Amino acid sequence: MPNSGSSRRTLLQAGAGLGIAASVPATARAQTAPARGGDPLRVGILTDLSGPFAGAGSVPLFQGGELAIALFNERGGVDGRPVVGVSADSQSKADVAINEAERLLGQEKLEVVTGIYSSAHAVPLSGRFEAQKKIMWITSAIATAVLKDKNFRYVFRPTVHSDQYAEGTVSVVAEQAAKKLGMPPEKVKLACIYEDGPYGTGVSGAIEANAKKRNMPLVLKEAYSATTPDLSTLVTKLRRERPDIVYQVGYNPDITLFLRQARSGGLRFRMLFGHGAGWSQIDKLWDTFGKDIEFMCNADPAATQMLDWSKLQPGVADLAKTFVEKYSAKYQVRDLPPHASMGFNNTWIFLEHVLKPAVRKTGGMSADALREAALQVDIPLGGTIQGYGVKFNPPEDVMAGQNARSICVVMQFENAKSHVIWPSQIGREPVMPLPPENPYALKS
Numbered sequence: 001m002p003n004s005g006s007s008r009r010t011l012l013q014a015g016a017g018l019g020i021a022a023s024v025p026a027t028a029r030a031q032t033a034p035a036r037g038g039d040p041l042r043v044g045i046l047t048d049l050s051g052p053f054a055g056a057g058s059v060p061l062f063q064g065g066e067l068a069i070a071l072f073n074e075r076g077g078v079d080g081r082p083v084v085g086v087s088a089d090s091q092s093k094a095d096v097a098i099n100e101a102e103r104l105l106g107q108e109k110l111e112v113v114t115g116i117y118s119s120a121h122a123v124p125l126s127g128r129f130e131a132q133k134k135i136m137w138i139t140s141a142i143a144t145a146v147l148k149d150k151n152f153r154y155v156f157r158p159t160v161h162s163d164q165y166a167e168g169t170v171s172v173v174a175e176q177a178a179k180k181l182g183m184p185p186e187k188v189k190l191a192c193i194y195e196d197g198p199y200g201t202g203v204s205g206a207i208e209a210n211a212k213k214r215n216m217p218l219v220l221k222e223a224y225s226a227t228t229p230d231l232s233t234l235v236t237k238l239r240r241e242r243p244d245i246v247y248q249v250g251y252n253p254d255i256t257l258f259l260r261q262a263r264s265g266g267l268r269f270r271m272l273f274g275h276g277a278g279w280s281q282i283d284k285l286w287d288t289f290g291k292d293i294e295f296m297c298n299a300d301p302a303a304t305q306m307l308d309w310s311k312l313q314p315g316v317a318d319l320a321k322t323f324v325e326k327y328s329a330k331y332q333v334r335d336l337p338p339h340a341s342m343g344f345n346n347t348w349i350f351l352e353h354v355l356k357p358a359v360r361k362t363g364g365m366s367a368d369a370l371r372e373a374a375l376q377v378d379i380p381l382g383g384t385i386q387g388y389g390v391k392f393n394p395p396e397d398v399m400a401g402q403n404a405r406s407i408c409v410v411m412q413f414e415n416a417k418s419h420v421i422w423p424s425q426i427g428r429e430p431v432m433p434l435p436p437e438n439p440y441a442l443k444s
Contacts, residue, residue: 040084041077041355041365043069044104044113045347051092052226056252056278057339058117061140062087064343065114067327072351078359083351086110090121097121098128105134111367112137112355114347119143119162119199126155134367135374137354139346140339142276143202147399154367156374156401158346158390162199162275164408165299166206169273172297172410172422172430173245174214180432181244181270186215191243193234193250193258196223200249203275207247219243226254234258235265244270244433244442252278256288263292268442270433273410276300280338286416292439293413295431297421302409303338304345304385306420313383319348320385335417345386353377353390381405 045065048058069085077083086108090097097118104110112135116122122141129136130152138146138157142165147157170190177185192207194200204221211218219241224234231254238246246269248258255278279285279298286293305324309317323344327336358373359365379390389405410422412430420427434441 040082041359042084042086042108042110043350043355044108044110045085045087045115046090046097046100046104046113047087047115048092048117049087049089051090052251052253053090053092053117055281055284057140057276057280057337058092060337060340061117061343062115063331064323064327064340064345065139065347066343067323067330068344068347068351071322071326072348078356081359083355090118092118094118094121094124098124101125101128105129105132111135111365112350112370114350115139115343116141118197119146119202120197122146123198126150126152130154135370137346137350139343141199143198144206144399145198145202147402149398151395151397151400153395153400154371156392156403158349158392158403158406159342160301160406160408161399161402162202163206164406165203165275166210168299168408168410168422169247169275169297170207170210170214170216172273173271174216175422175424176430176432180430186217188245189217189219189241189243190245190247191220191238191241192218192222192247193220193231193238194223194248195226195250195254197226199277200226203249204247224254226251228254228257230261231258232261232265235261235267238262239265239267242442246272247275248272248279249275250278252281252284255279255285259289259293263439268440270442272296272434272440274298276338282337282413282416282418283333283335286413294438295412295414295434297410297412297430298418299408299410300338301342301386301388301407302411302420303336303418304341305336306409306411306418307385307387311382312385312387313380316383316385323385341386345384349377349379349384349390353379379405 047062048054069083073082088100104113114137116138117140119141123146126146133154136155142162144162174185177188190211192204194204208218280300304320309320327340354370354373358369362369377390381389383389388407391404393399393402393404409420411418412421421430
């Protein structure tokens with residue numbers, strides 16, 4: 001977990017919102033690289049370019065990673081040697097993800113594969129990469145179960161993990177209950193519904209643990225399949241329990257299904273919190289529900305435009321500005337989704353701080369050289385475009401390969417944009433409960 005000290009509090013400010021996902025690439029492809037500068041350095045990019053995960057953040061994740069490679073090459077690659085991204089589409093299916101990973105490692109003979117959107121894919125993939133002693137560089141999949149107690153040596157995750165999402169969304173309610181809801185935290189009834197894969201299971205387990213630590217009652221905790229065609233029974237259970245706060249951990253179609261059936265089924269609550277994935281695609285949600293989702297909340301790493309760039313480490317503001325300008329121009333978005341920042345940032349960390357030193361030291365990019373370079377990364381707070389630093393836990397750690405300096409924030413939707421509300425020291429004051437005119441608002 002990141003520490004919550006004052007050093008982190010200076011990094012973020014309430015800022016701009018999220019963007020619209022661009023069209024899904026139809027097929028996997030190799031990114032074009034400059035023709036000059038020496039033998040290319042080949043890097044895999046494995047994401048979901050089709051299927052339900054594509055619209056839940058995987059496409060902007062891919063786009064951000066692809067843009068990082070392009071910018072890295074523009075700036076000279078590794079002493080003139082360009083990077084070529086070899087991409088593959090997992091199609092939102094675990095078996096396809098496994099087959100594509102095997103192809104990238106076997107037929108393509110790659111030493112490293114980046115990306116990996118879904119935790120349901122990351123769990124089986126991580127063991128395969130470890131067994132083959134090849135680098136798996138996770139830019140998204142956040143379930144704690146991917147790394148916990150595995151002691152991996154070749155799997156690295158620079159982004160946050162699922163326990164951090166729950167820390168944020170439960171903390172907001174605990175800190176604001178008396179002031180905003182007029183009741184002590186231990187009287188606020190919580191409910192959690194979640195997709196039944198590693199992602200949902202990890203976040204929901206952490207929500208339960210955080211609620212228990214604060215003596216906050218969790219009146220319902222229930223899983224569902226992300227591909228279910230009907231959540232009406234779950235809506236009925238929620239209505240019976242009458243929770244003040246609903247936590248949902250879902251992807252995309254299931255979020256839309258729940259919101260529609262919750263409204264038609266008469267479910268009302270004081271606030272709803274999402275946890276990344278489809279909840280971070282605010283433009284998609286807004287296009288579907290409009291002001292019905294006004295003031296609902298979400299947890300995720302901050303999109304870079306939410307940061308106060310003046311408080312980042314030297315040179316990082318220029319990188320963030322370049323990324324925002326290039327991404328916005330290429331994909332014609334109003335604001336950038338967090339997954340675009342995640343894809344760019346976590347790929348850039350690999351390229352600049354792992355690949356470059358490994359190649360300079362050894363002349364090549366073997367998995368062992370990359371692994372040694374990754375363990376040497378020591379980026380201070382504010383040293384990346386998402387505000388956090390980077391220091392990977394060593395193999396003997398319970399969360400080996402996890403970035404110990406990653407940071408998650410809680411955001412609130414307003415006028416089709418997202419603004420940071422937690423940690424409270426760096427965000428604006430939240431609107432809570434939902435205003436009475438909101439169709440989901442629980443009337444007192």
